[in-house]
Amino acid sequence: MANNGENPSPDVGGKTVKLKADDGEIFEVEEAVAMELQTVKSFFDDDGVSYDTVVPLLNVSSTALAKVIQYCRRAVELRAKSGDDEGANEKAREEREGLEAELVREESDEGIKELILAANYLNIKDMLSFLCRAVGDRIKNKSVEYVRRFFVLENDFSPEEEERTRNEVAWAFEGVDAD
Amino acid sequence: MKQRTWPGRSDGSRFSSLPLSKANGSKQHLKAPTGKASPPIRQIRYCSDGHDLSALPYDVVAKIAGSFSLRNLRAASLVCKSWCEALRPLREAMLFLRWGKRFKHGHGGVRPNLDKALDSFLKGAARGSTLAMVDAGLIYWELGHKDKAIALYHRAASLGDPAGQCNLAISYLQGEPSNPKEAVKWLYKASMAGHFRAQYQLALCLHQGRVVDCNIQEAYIRELLCDQFAFLEQARWYLKAAESGYLRAMYNVSLCYSFGEGLVHSHRQARKWMKRAADRGHSKAQFEHGLALFSEGEMMKAVVYLELATRAGERAAAHVKNVILQQLSSTSRDRVMHLADNWRALPSSC
Numbered sequence: 001m002a003n004n005g006e007n008p009s010p011d012v013g014g015k016t017v018k019l020k021a022d023d024g025e026i027f028e029v030e031e032a033v034a035m036e037l038q039t040v041k042s043f044f045d046d047d048g049v050s051y052d053t054v055v056p057l058l059n060v061s062s063t064a065l066a067k068v069i070q071y072c073r074r075a076v077e078l079r080a081k082s083g084d085d086e087g088a089n090e091k092a093r094e095e096r097e098g099l100e101a102e103l104v105r106e107e108s109d110e111g112i113k114e115l116i117l118a119a120n121y122l123n124i125k126d127m128l129s130f131l132c133r134a135v136g137d138r139i140k141n142k143s144v145e146y147v148r149r150f151f152v153l154e155n156d157f158s159p160e161e162e163e164r165t166r167n168e169v170a171w172a173f174e175g176v177d178a179d
Numbered sequence: 180m181k182q183r184t185w186p187g188r189s190d191g192s193r194f195s196s197l198p199l200s201k202a203n204g205s206k207q208h209l210k211a212p213t214g215k216a217s218p219p220i221r222q223i224r225y226c227s228d229g230h231d232l233s234a235l236p237y238d239v240v241a242k243i244a245g246s247f248s249l250r251n252l253r254a255a256s257l258v259c260k261s262w263c264e265a266l267r268p269l270r271e272a273m274l275f276l277r278w279g280k281r282f283k284h285g286h287g288g289v290r291p292n293l294d295k296a297l298d299s300f301l302k303g304a305a306r307g308s309t310l311a312m313v314d315a316g317l318i319y320w321e322l323g324h325k326d327k328a329i330a331l332y333h334r335a336a337s338l339g340d341p342a343g344q345c346n347l348a349i350s351y352l353q354g355e356p357s358n359p360k361e362a363v364k365w366l367y368k369a370s371m372a373g374h375f376r377a378q379y380q381l382a383l384c385l386h387q388g389r390v391v392d393c394n395i396q397e398a399y400i401r402e403l404l405c406d407q408f409a410f411l412e413q414a415r416w417y418l419k420a421a422e423s424g425y426l427r428a429m430y431n432v433s434l435c436y437s438f439g440e441g442l443v444h445s446h447r448q449a450r451k452w453m454k455r456a457a458d459r460g461h462s463k464a465q466f467e468h469g470l471a472l473f474s475e476g477e478m479m480k481a482v483v484y485l486e487l488a489t490r491a492g493e494r495a496a497a498h499v500k501n502v503i504l505q506q507l508s509s510t511s512r513d514r515v516m517h518l519a520d521n522w523r524a525l526p527s528s529c
Contacts, residue, residue, distance in 0.1 A: 128242070
C-alpha cells in the first residue's frame with residue numbers, strides 16, 4: 001500500500017492529474033484514479049481545461065485526500081481485474097469489500113466524519129455509500145445525546161419545538177408493528 | 180457553535196451531493212485581467228462564508244439513517260432541526276410502511292388488501308426505507324413476481340438491511356439454479372449484524388455442507404454458529420420434552436426463554452415454565468421461582484417456594500428465605516410452614 005500522507009507518485013507513465021489539498025499539498029494521481037472523483041471529472045469536462053491545471057480542492061484536508069486517493073486507486077485496480085469472468089468478478093468484489101471494511105475499521109470517529117465530508121464534496125458515490133453505512137452502524141441504538149456529541153451538533157430545538165417534534169414523531173410511529 | 184446546513188435551505192430544490200453544477204453555473208470563473216487568451220483561473224466553489232463545514236447535507240444524513248429501525252429514526256430526528264428535516268422522507272416512508280402493514284394484515288380498521296399494501300410499501304421504498312423494500316419484496320414473492328422481489332431485497336441488502344440480506348440469501352438458495360455461494364455471503368453479513376434467522380440459515384447451510392469452498396473465515400463462523408445451532412436443536416428437544424411432562428426439561432426451557440438461547444427471549448414464557456417445574460418439585464426451579472416472586476413483592480408465596488427449595492437441599496435458597504422470614508410476623512411465618520408442610524408436587528413424567 002502507498003504510504004499515508006506522503007505524496008504517492010504514479011509508477012506508470014501516462015496522463016496524471018494534480019490535486020491540491022487545503023494546506024497546499026499537491027497529490028499527483030493517474031488520470032483514471034482522478035476521474036473517480038466526480039467533482040474532479042466535472043472540473044475537466046468543462047471547456048476543455050488543460051490536464052496540467054492543478055485542481056484546487058480547498059475543502060479537503062491532505063490526510064483525507066491521501067486516504068481517498070488510496071481507496072480509489074485500489075478500486076480502479078480491482079475493477080480492471082474483473083471482467084467477463086464470473087469468478088474474477090466475485091473475487092474483485094470481495095476484495096473491494098474487504099478494503100472498505102478495513103478502511104472503516106481503522107478510522108476514528110473524527111476521521112470517518114472527515115472522510116464522509118471529503119467523499120461528499122468530491123462526489124465519490126460508492127465511497128460515500130459505505131462510509132455512511134459505517135457511520136450509521138456506529139450511531140445505531142445510541143441515545144440522541146450520543147449522536148449530537150458524535151457529530152458535534154447543538155440541540156437547536158426550543159423546548160416547545162422539541163415537544164412538538166417528539167409528539168409528531170411518536171404519532172408517526174405509533175402502531176407500527178415491530179419487525 | 181451554530182450548526183447550519185450546507186448549502187442553505189433557500190436553494191429550494193432538494194440538495195444534491197454534487198457541489199458543482201454545469202446547469203446553475205455556480206462555479207466561479209475568474210478571467211485573467213489582461214486581454215490575452217490565457218487560460219481562465221478555475222475554482223471549485225469554496226464555502227468560505229462562515230458555513231459550518233461540519234454540517235452534513237440532507238441526503239448524506241438520510242443515507243446514514245437509511246437502514247435505521249423506527250426507534251433509531253425517532254432518536255435521529257430529535258438530534259437537531261436540520262436532521263429532523265433531513266429525515267422527513269424516511270419518516271414519511273415509515274408512515275407508508277405502517278399503512279402497508281395495516282393493509283396486509285387487515286387491522287387498524289382496514290380490510291386486508293394486498294394490492295394497497297404493496298402500493299404503500301413501494302411508496303415507502305421509494306422514500307428510502309429498507310424495511311418497506313423488504314416488505315414490498317415479500318408481497319411480490321407471494322404473488323409470484325420473484326424477480327421483482329429479488330430486486331427489492333437486493334436494494335435493501337446493499338443498504339445494509341439484515342432482513343433484506345437474509346431474504347436475498349434465501350432467494351438465492353431457492354433459485355433455479357440455486358446459488359449457495361452467493362447466499363452464504365449475504366447470510367454472513369446478516370448474521371454478523373445479529374439477524375437470528377440468518378444465523379440459523381447459515382448454520383444450516385454449513386451443517387449441510389452446501390458450501391464447501393468458501394472465502395469466509397469458515398472456522399470462526401462454524402464455531403459461532405454451531406453454538407447457535409446447538410442451542411436451537413437443544414431448545415427444541417427441551418420444549419418437546421417439557422410439553423410431555425419431563426421435569427428437568429421444563430426447567431431448561433425456562434432458562435432458554437430467559438436467555439433467548441434457541442428460543443425467543445420471553446420473560447413471560449420463562450416464568451411460566453419455571454413455575455411449572457417448581458410446582459412439580461424441581462428444587463432449583465422452586466428457588467428461582469421463589470426469587471422471582473420475591474422481586475415481584477409476593478412475599479408469602481415467595482417464601483413458601485424458598486422453604487420448599489431449602490428442604491430439597493438448595494442451600495442458597497435458605498439465605499434469602501431467612502431474610503424474608505425476618506420481615507414477616509410470627510403468624511405469617513407459621514402459615515408459611517403450614518403451607519410448605521402440606522404442599523404436594525403435581526404429577527410429572529420424570
